[in-house]
Amino acid sequence: GFIYLPLLNYIDGNLDFLETLQQADDTVNSLSDGGAHCGTICDAASPTFMLEYWVKNxxxxxxxxxxxIKRQCYDTARLYGLNDRGLLKPGYLADVNVIDMDRIKLGKPWLAFDLPAGGKRLLQKADGYDYTIKSGQVTFKDGVVTDKRPGGLIRGPQQVEMLEAAE
Structure with a gap:
């Protein structure tokens, strides 16, 4: 079991004050510590929490x-210089989640001790993701990973291909 004790952004016992931040143009919904605290927080839950809590429930x-979606895709891509992503448009690299908003839901977190030397990491599943598609290949189906791995390492800012200029 877990004891959940929010330390930040929960001053009045709710998240009401974050509503203003969610609507502000200069807010970026992006969070990761690169796995540095993988035994105590699960950053991967942030996008699903936004959809479940702020959009659906x-x-x-x-x-x-x-x-x-604009916040999580376009705005975040621009912040990190991934200018060839974040839109479904000719010339852009399309990473697509097909989401069933009626079923979107975070599962309960659990600890796995599967890192080297028995190290722990906090994991959390989500329901409602029908497909994740990267470079035209289905990488997840109904939340289960497939054998497709079309992604790769990104070094530095990325620019939209000349397809856009030809429009």
């Missing part, structure tokens, strides 16, 4: 699905 102060 919140009674007031919700954000639109379009706003959330």
């Amino acid at each position: 919140r009674d007031r102060g919700t954000i639109s699905l379009e706003h959330a």
